Structure formats: structure tokens, C-alpha cells
Amino acid sequence: EVQLVESGGGLVQPGGSLRLSCVASAFTFSSYWMHWVRQAPGKGLECVSRINGDGGSTTYADSVKGRFTISRDNAKNTLYLQMNSLRAEDTAVYYCVRGGLSGGWNGKAFDIWGQGTMVTVSS
Amino acid sequence: DIQMTQSPSSLSASVGDRVTITCQASQDISNYLNWYQQKPRMAPKLLIYSASNLETGVPSRFSGSGSGTDFTFTISSLQPEDIATYYCQHFHNLPYTFGQGTKLEI
Numbered sequence: 746e747v748q749l750v751e752s753g754g755g756l757v758q759p760g761g762s763l764r765l766s767c768v769a770s771a772f773t774f775s776s777y778w779m780h781w782v783r784q785a786p787g788k789g790l791e792c793v794s795r796i797n798g799d800g801g802s803t804t805y806a807d808s809v810k811g812r813f814t815i816s817r818d819n820a821k822n823t824l825y826l827q828m829n830s831l832r833a834e835d836t837a838v839y840y841c842v843r844g845g846l847s848g849g850w851n852g853k854a855f856d857i858w859g860q861g862t863m864v865t866v867s868s
Numbered sequence: 869d870i871q872m873t874q875s876p877s878s879l880s881a882s883v884g885d886r887v888t889i890t891c892q893a894s895q896d897i898s899n900y901l902n903w904y905q906q907k908p909r910m911a912p913k914l915l916i917y918s919a920s921n922l923e924t925g926v927p928s929r930f931s932g933s934g935s936g937t938d939f940t941f942t943i944s945s946l947q948p949e950d951i952a953t954y955y956c957q958h959f960h961n962l963p964y965t966f967g968q969g970t971k972l973e974i
Contacts, residue, residue: 790912790955790966804962840911845959852918854959855902858911 747771747857749841754862761831761866767824767841767859775799775819778844780855781826783837783864793839794826798847809835831866838863870894874956874967882974887943889970891956896936900960903932903941906969907952915954916941948974 753765765781781793794815796803803815814827824841838861845854871894881887891901899919904912914923916932919939929944943950951974956967 789968790957792964792966806963852921854917855904855957856914856917856923858913861911 749857749859751841751859751862754864756865757831758868759866762829765826765839765862769822774822776847778847779824780842780844782840782842785837833866836866869963870958870965872956872958872965872967874970876970878971880973881946883946883948885946887946889941889954891939891967893937893958897958897960899935900958901939902957904955905952
């Protein structure tokens with residue numbers, strides 16, 4: 746079964762750091778763009794960051810630029826999100842999401858979502 | 869940034885009703901639009917991709933249409949298990965943005 750499983754969330758003080766991980770299974774991980782999408786409690790969805798298949802291209806939402814870093818280890822089928830200088834407004838469930846094919850558009854993106862991991866930034 | 873205006877924000881309907889949700893983009897996004905269903909405490913689930921394509925395993929009572937700036941999501945006959953919040957999302961150019969959601973109640 747195609748699956749994404751996140752981990753690494755928790756409670757952190759403002760200004761602190763956290764690293765999220767997402768392990769992919771049952772598909773060719775290196776062939777896909779991967780995204781982090783977050784959802785603050787009771788709020789809508791926000792795309793945070795994305796990375797292409799070989800890790801050479803990354804983009805960030807303005808709200809996290811300079812504080813968050815996305816990366817991937819294709820040998821381990823794992824996506825990461827390093828979050829530094831955390832703020833209260835970063836409190837959210839963070840989802841790992843499969844994007845489109847990295848080598849060319851196949852008509853589908855955001856089709857597989859992990860279960861999410863909760864990040865709470867509070868003193 | 870492209871703004872996605874989704875309406876209504878909430879909707880009450882009865883089992884068997886035909887339900888329609890609209891999503892308007894602030895500029896032409898061709899067919900780069902998805903529709904998702906999210907139930908409480910669960911991850912969003914892709915229902916419709918590229919505006920009108922039904923995701924594998926999704927019941928045929930769900931459908932999507934539209935292109936350019938105006939899109940429609942329809943449930944042809946509402947079932948109790950369809951109670952959820954529904955979101956549209958464009959992926960035409962960065963940043964990819966979501967509609968604010970439609971909470972569907974019976």
C-alpha cells in the first residue's frame with residue numbers, strides 16, 4: 746500500500762527547533778515532488794514547502810522562508826522538514842504529501858497524504 | 869498570489885440531495901485544480917484531480933467540472949458518510965493555495 750508516515754512533532758518553546766520526518770513506502774520515492782502542508786487548529790490548509798525528486802529544487806512559503814529547510818534522503822525514502830526559530834503561529838498539524846512526477850507532469854498531484862504530525866509552539 | 873474563493877462556507881443538506889460547491893480562481897489556472905474531502909481529525913483525501921478526473925476508488929456520485937477561473941464540485945446524491953469539509957486547491961503556479969473550505973452538514 747502506498748503510504749506516508751510522519752513523525753517528529755511535539756511541544757517546543759518559541760525560538761526552538763524541531764525536525765519532522767516522513768517515510769514513504771510502496772512507490773518510487775525519488776520520482777516525485779514532495780510537499781509539506783500544514784493546518785493550524787480549526788483553520789484551513791497552507792502549503793509550506795516543496796522539493797523535487799533529486800532534492801535540487803526547493804521552494805518555501807513566505808511565512809517560513811529563512812526558518813524552515815526541506816530535504817530528502819532518497820536512499821532512505823525519507824522526507825524531512827527542519828524547523829528553526831519556531832513561532833506560536835507555526836502551531837499546526839504538518840502533513841507530508843506526494844506531489845506530481847518530478848520528471849514530467851502526469852496530470853496528478855497531492856494524491857497521497859500522511860496522517861499528519863502535530864507541532865505545538867508554546868511556552 | 870492566486871486567490872481561491874470557495875462558496876458556500878457552510879451547507880446543510882439532506883440525504884439524497886444534490887450538493888454543489890463552487891470555487892473561483894482570481895486568475896486563469898487552466899485545469900490545475902483538485903478537490904479534497906477532510907473528515908475531523910483526519911488528513912485530506914483527494915477526490916477529484918485536474919478539475920474533472922475522479923480519483924481511483926472514489927464513488928461516482930462525486931464529480932468536478934470547470935476550467936479557467938470557475939469550477940464546480942458536485943455530490944449527486946448525498947450520503948451520511950459525506951459529512952466533512954471540502955476544499956479546492958490550485959496548483960497552477962506558486963504558491964499553491966486552497967479555498968477556505970465548505971463545511972457540509974446534514
